[in-house]
Amino acid sequence: MAKKLLEMHSITKEFPGVKALNNVNITVEEGEIHAIVGENGAGKSTLMNVLSGVYPYGSYTGDIYFDGQLCRFHNIKDSERLGIVIIHQELALVPYLSIGENMFLGNERQRRRGIVDWNETFQEAEEHLRVVGLEENPRTLVKDISVGKQQLVEIAKALAKDVRLLILDEPTSSLNEADSRKVLDLLLSLKRERGITSILISHKLNEVAYCADRITILRDGSTVETLDKYSDDVTEERIIRGMVGREMTERYPHRPKTIRSDVALEVKDWTVHHEIYTERKVVNGVSFKLHKGEVAGIYGLMGSGRSELALSIFGRAYGSRISGTLLKDGQPLELYSVPDAIAAGLIYVTEDRKESGLILGSSIMHNITLPRMEFVSNRGRIDRDLERKTANNYRETLGIKAPSVEQFVGNLSGGNQQKVLLAKWIYSKPDILLLDEPTRGVDVGAKFEIYQIINDLAKQGKAILFISSELPEILGMCDRIYVMNNGRIIAEFPQSEATQEGIMNCIMQHSKGEIGA
Amino acid sequence: MSSLWTTLRNNLRQYMILLALLVIILAFQLMTNGTLLKPMNVSNLIFQNAYVVILAVGMLMCILTGGNIDLSVGSVVALVGACAGTFIITWGWNSHLSILLCLLIGLAIGVWQGFWIAYARIPAFIVTLAGMLVFRGLTLIVLGGLTLAPFPADFLAYSTGYIPDVFANLGLFGLRNSTSLLIGILVAIVYCVSQIRSWFWRKKKEYDVENPAILTLKMAIVSAAVIWLFYTLGAYRGVPKVLITVGIILIAYNYLTQQTVIGRHLYALGGNEKAARLSGVKTRKLLFLAYVNMAFLASIAGIVFAAQSIQVPPHDCMGGEVAVGDEHDAHCNQHLRYAAVGTEGVEEPDHGCRHDHDL
Known part of the structure; x- marks a missing residue:
């Protein structure tokens, strides 16, 4: 066996109220591709942030040994000096700089101190680009090349730093199949020809099975097991069982049967193209139905097009060249803007409350009343007392823990922020709610409360689309489950027939068909 | 009284700004050996900064839309002033119609810049930087490099001079202009009555009402400040007419930002x-309106500034008692008179811009 390049011993990392990592152990051997798999929130990214020094030494417990040396990284520079380079899921390239400039950003080739040697820069860039198989002029601006090529530039950038351990966090999540394959093949050839060790974090188990030598499975912040491609029987079923195999306890409130027979929303043949790359289909011929009083789930991995689907229905808030029909209560519905959608009683609760849901520097009260100011105003003049009273009502009924509705939303905990987000949209009196990851980044207790709020809404006859990438949650909360992958709805399960393994398998089969592996 | 303390603490940020203002005033009052708050100086401050306040109101809207600023205001002020001068002095048009036309020019400029910013999504910084250069150039073309003077009285009537002293010779508290003090008291009374009425109305409707002690304190402080200001103005020549324009704008825009959708x-x-867009806020339209509004207010400021620059205070030759301060005042006016709307006037508003930033 090769020597151990990296050892992480009993790593524990706590955030206020949550244990993100609990006694995690992982060993990476020199010259292998080591995959880390686990559900969203299992702690993969946290673990890599600990390793790369994003969370500095002292903010976690446990030991990191790299190349036999005990390491105490205080920032990313410390880990990079040893050759540990992390490529994050969201690419960190500067769009308006050239490929070469990006590759040596923070690592500039200098003639004298402080003076950039451009000849050296671009020549070296060209060499690295050749290694990663990218035929582009290093003087091309990054914004002008595709996402797939940008990913290759990231890897070339890592090579320029004399990388020994390359960490890739979901490198293929925004790539199409051909580009994904290219990236994976590149990892294999780097391993073979240059002996570069990689850690691959991925949701796509077919990719993991394709290139990983060993696979470590994380679940709820702990290591479950490490599988070896050569000695263990590694199948996707085996990995899935490790990932999701947990006891289902009472984490979901009882869901009474509240479905009524009438259809509240019907979407037919809905197709949406990417906003910038307009030739790319993000949602492809999707049709589905929502009944009154029903909670229907859409399960899909990141990049499956689920948020884009919901956003495009919500008054075309996303996408270009949208086609398809919407029927609300059997009547055709034409929505061209967000105000149209809100007025028609169809709303979308964003998955990213900080980025696109709440105004953090405003009070709870102002956030709640924003979507329908007309309820608390008279001919354009706001009745501030009525507004306060209304907001207080929601604070009490939804149990938002805050001293007053004047409190800034930014000062609240994640769970309470999420409740403000829900309050805001319930206040707008919708008939149809598209909830995108309504429990993301929320602790277990608040999750339970949010589930109860959703059940109450269903009881009132509202139709709810529940989008989530947490399988147990989908299974626990939804009457019907649609599975989405690559912009299509590929399966539909009634609650009674849905299992975690069944759904996961369904996605894997579909992805495999697409990648043609 | 604990609730009084809580209210104070909750609004600390708001009060901190007022407190900072108070400290600055006190510091300069001491450094200038009391000249800062002398009646004549207060009056001059209002005259000289009226257009800055008007610009600041418009700039607030632009800043509210996400930290954008309008760099072109200085040039718009100059261009509108130049247009007013050309219409009225060179071509001899009717002053009132010319003012209306100037405001329309301002709106047109706003529509132009707003379109590029809100609908073509070009950064406000770039659009207004271009505007700054273009409108400054246009000013030079319009004036042909000349300085125009003087404006007729009916143009100046809007923004120069003082409200006439209706109760002349009343000599209230030995003031030169008793009308001013009476206006101040009236404003304070209207303010207090509206506050008290709203308090009782809310109480009746069983809404939250503030502690009566706080309400009283607030009313006392505001009334004292208002009455002091008008008393000081009364000790000089009375209420500058431009204060009415500025007052109306301040009240209207305060209402707009605080009370309306x-x-x-x-x-x-x-x-x-x-988040605003996904909550149904028509973000583009708002951005557009913010810049139309800015240019509109800049054109008002331009008219005020043009008139200020060449104002010929009718009182100058009136009244026997010419104090030392008055001599200084006359000198200032003379300087401004010659500055007129020419190129020198063009530079001034940029100072205004910087002021706005600090706000």
């Missing part, structure tokens, strides 16, 4: 544009 949407747009 549009105002709330502006704050939302600045707080988080994406």
Whole structure:
């Protein structure tokens, strides 16, 4: 066996109220591709942030040994000096700089101190680009090349730093199949020809099975097991069982049967193209139905097009060249803007409350009343007392823990922020709610409360689309489950027939068909 | 009294700004050996900064939309002043119609810049930087490099001079202009009555009402400040007419930002544009309106500034008692008179811009 390049011993990392990592152990051997798999929130990214020094030494417990040396990284520079380079899921390239400039950003080739040697820069860039198989002029601006090529530039950038351990966090999540394959093949050839060790974090188990030598499975912040491609029987079923195999306890409130027979929303043949790359289909011929009083789930991995689907229905808030029909209560519905959608009683609760849901520097009260100011105003003049009273009502009924509705939303905990987000949209009196990851980044207790709020809404006859990438949650909360992958709805399960393994398998089969592996 | 303390603490940020203002005033009052708050100086401050306040109001809207500023205001002020001068002095048009036309020019400029910013999505910084250069150039073309003077009295009537002293010779508290003090008292009374009425109305409707002690304190402080200001102005020549323009603008825009849906949407747009858009706020339209409004206010400021620059205070030759301060005042006016709307006038508003930033 090769020597151990990296050892992480009993790593524990706590955030206020949550244990993100609990006694995690992982060993990476020199010259292998080591995959880390686990559900969203299992702690993969946290673990890599600990390793790369994003969370500095002292903010976690446990030991990191790299190349036999005990390491105490205080920032990313410390880990990079040893050759540990992390490529994050969201690419960190500067769009308006050239490929070469990006590759040596923070690592500039200098003639004298402080003076950039451009000849050296671009020549070296060209060499690295050749290694990663990218035929582009290093003087091309990054914004002008595709996402797939940008990913290759990231890897070339890592090579320029004399990388020994390359960490890739979901490198293929925004790539199409051909580009994904290219990236994976590149990892294999780097391993073979240059002996570069990689850690691959991925949701796509077919990719993991394709290139990983060993696979470590994380679940709820702990290591479950490490599988070896050569000695263990590694199948996707085996990995899935490790990932999701947990006891289902009472984490979901009882869901009474509240479905009524009438259809509240019907979407037919809905197709949406990417906003910038307009030739790319993000949602492809999707049709589905929502009944009154029903909670229907859409399960899909990141990049499956689920948020884009919901956003495009919500008054075309996303996408270009949208086609398809919407029927609300059997009547055709034409929505061209967000105000149209809100007025028609169809709303979308964003998955990213900080980025696109709440105004953090405003009070709870102002956030709640924003979507329908007309309820608390008279001919354009706001009745501030009525507004306060209304907001207080929601604070009490939804149990938002805050001293007053004047409190800034930014000062609240994640769970309470999420409740403000829900309050805001319930206040707008919708008939149809598209909830995108309504429990993301929320602790277990608040999750339970949010589930109860959703059940109450269903009881009132509202139709709810529940989008989530947490399988147990989908299974626990939804009457019907649609599975989405690559912009299509590929399966539909009634609650009674849905299992975690069944759904996961369904996605894997579909992805495999697409990648043609 | 604990609730008094809580209210104070909750609004600390708001009070800190007032407190800082108070400290600055006190510091300069000491450094200038009391000249700062002398009646003549207060009066001059109002005359000289009226257009800055008007610009600041418009700039607030732009800043609310997400930290954008309008760099072109200085040039718009100059261009509108130049247009007013050309219409009225060179071509001899009717002053009132010319003012209307100037305001329309301002609106047109706003529509032009707003279109590029809101609908073509070109950064406000770039659009207004271009505007700054273009409108400055246009000013030079319009004036042909000349300085125009003087404006007729009916143009100046809007923004120069003082409200006439109706109760002349009343000599209230030995003031030169008793009308001023009476106006001040009236404003304070109207303010207090409206506050008290709203308090009782809310109480009746069983809404939250503030502690009566706080209300009283607030009314006392505001009334004292208002009466002091008008008393001081009364000790000189009375209430500058331009204070009415500025007052109306301040009250109207305070109402707009604090009480109306549009105002709330502006704050939302600045707080988080994406969240605002997904909450049904028409973000583009708002951005457009903010810049139209800015240019409109800049054109008002331009008219005020043009008139200020060449004002010929009718009182100058009136009244026997010419104090030392008055001599200084006359000198200032003379300087401004010659500055007129020419190129020298063009530079001035940029100072205004910087002031706005600090706000």
